Amino acid sequence: MSEDATALETEAIEDALAIVATLAGAIGARRPTSRAERVAAEVVRDALGSAGIQSTVEPFRAHPSFGYPFGAIAALASAPALLPRRRRTARGAVAGLGAALLAAEGGLRFTPLSDLLARREGRNVVATIDSRGNAARTLCLIAHMDSSRSGLLFNPALGAQLNRWISLQSVAALLLPSEPLLARTAPGRALVGAARMVTALGLALLVERELRGVDVPGANDNASGVGVVLQIAGEIAATPLESTRIVVLIAGCEEAGLLGTRAFLRSRDTDGWLFLNFDSVGSTATLRYTRVEGVLRRWPCDRRLLSLADDVSRERPELGLERVDRPTGLTYDATAVLARGGRALTFVAADDGRIPNYHQPSDTLASLDHATLARATAAGREMVARIDRGEAD
Numbered sequence: 099m100s101e102d103a104t105a106l107e108t109e110a111i112e113d114a115l116a117i118v119a120t121l122a123g124a125i126g127a128r129r130p131t132s133r134a135e136r137v138a139a140e141v142v143r144d145a146l147g148s149a150g151i152q153s154t155v156e157p158f159r160a161h162p163s164f165g166y167p168f169g170a171i172a173a174l175a176s177a178p179a180l181l182p183r184r185r186r187t188a189r190g191a192v193a194g195l196g197a198a199l200l201a202a203e204g205g206l207r208f209t210p211l212s213d214l215l216a217r218r219e220g221r222n223v224v225a226t227i228d229s230r231g232n233a234a235r236t237l238c239l240i241a242h243m244d245s246s247r248s249g250l251l252f253n254p255a256l257g258a259q260l261n262r263w264i265s266l267q268s269v270a271a272l273l274l275p276s277e278p279l280l281a282r283t284a285p286g287r288a289l290v291g292a293a294r295m296v297t298a299l300g301l302a303l304l305v306e307r308e309l310r311g312v313d314v315p316g317a318n319d320n321a322s323g324v325g326v327v328l329q330i331a332g333e334i335a336a337t338p339l340e341s342t343r344i345v346v347l348i349a350g351c352e353e354a355g356l357l358g359t360r361a362f363l364r365s366r367d368t369d370g371w372l373f374l375n376f377d378s379v380g381s382t383a384t385l386r387y388t389r390v391e392g393v394l395r396r397w398p399c400d401r402r403l404l405s406l407a408d409d410v411s412r413e414r415p416e417l418g419l420e421r422v423d424r425p426t427g428l429t430y431d432a433t434a435v436l437a438r439g440g441r442a443l444t445f446v447a448a449d450d451g452r453i454p455n456y457h458q459p460s461d462t463l464a465s466l467d468h469a470t471l472a473r474a475t476a477a478g479r480e481m482v483a484r485i486d487r488g489e490a491d
């Protein structure tokens with residue numbers, strides 16, 4: 099091991115490790131909108147307070163699972179099979195409603211179905227750290243504190259195919275409104291049948307997850323990201339940046355559909371801000387930064403932030419930082435920023451499009467890779483320093 103790498107392993111990430119242990123160990127599973135998520139918000143606020151950073155807990159309306167809106171959409175796509183075959187127009191109309199709602203949800207901006215289902219409360223923890231001099235820019239550091247639920251959908255055997263499976267379901271749901279037209283020919287009818295099988299299986303998988311899945315401790319996804327952001331925020335509070343105002347966003351309900359970050363973005367003007375997101379950065383995998391994000395729709399990450407990360411990757415080889423060109427995992431908090439035309443980038447540890455222990459009960463403290471967490475923290479510090487020098491302006 100090189101001298102640089104040894105130095106990195108031992109580099110201080112005590113604050114990060116402490117919050118990860120509390121979130122994934124003492125609190126455990128943190129389902130969106132649950133009491134555990136509320137407790138996590140208090141713990142994060144206390145940790146920020148210990149670092150001398152005042153924060154506020156911002157409640158927002160939310161639902162506990164992405165299975166709610168996407169289950170409703172899959173049900174609308176599948177339900178026409180229950181109507182008599184001659185009622186083609188009615189069958190097409192129900193499927194059309196499902197497709198329209200899917201297109202809206204996938205766009206991550208106008209989401210009437212998610213809004214309708216948001217009957218509970220989620221929480222964000224938000225803090226600001228002012229710069230020494232006049233602030234020339236605002237950089238928002240994001241990590242979500244909630245954790246996901248397991249299920250067949252996240253079976254490791256499916257692995258990197260998850261993104262493709264969801265794309266296939268979307269194609270099927272968007273195709274089904276054309277049934278009145280397609281049903282005129284035999285191949286068309288076969289296509290409709292196949293598409294309906296896909297949406298019905300999608301619905302079954304979502305229901306299976308709600309009924310048989312378990313909420314996971316989420317040490318990697320995403321206590322690790324919270325650890326990185328709190329570690330860096332504490333250091334910045336101790337030694338403020340020259341000209342960059344830092345906003346810390348520890349988001350809730352990411353796993354339910356980026357609900358915390360979307361509420362945050364709706365609640366204030368973030369025009370011109372930069373966003374660095376840390377999600378699942380504590381596993382035994384290569385530390386990467388995303389070039390493109392999104393599942394139903396895809397958005398490129400910010401060009402300048404990407405080129406800064408390219409520089410870090412090249413100039414700090416001991417960080418083992420690599421760009422990932424294809425979508426990895428599902429959506430991220432940063433995806434909501436990108437969907438609004440904002441400037442964002444996500445750091446995630448993954449190999450071959452797979453995040454280790456992704457939404458599995460095995461995502462525990464015991465699986466946490468301290469070296470990856472240390473490298474992610476170092477990469478974050480490096481990005482912040484360069485951004486403060488105006489390199490992303």
Ligand SMILES: [Zn+2]
Pocket residue numbers: 242319320352377378
């Ligand atoms: Zn996550």
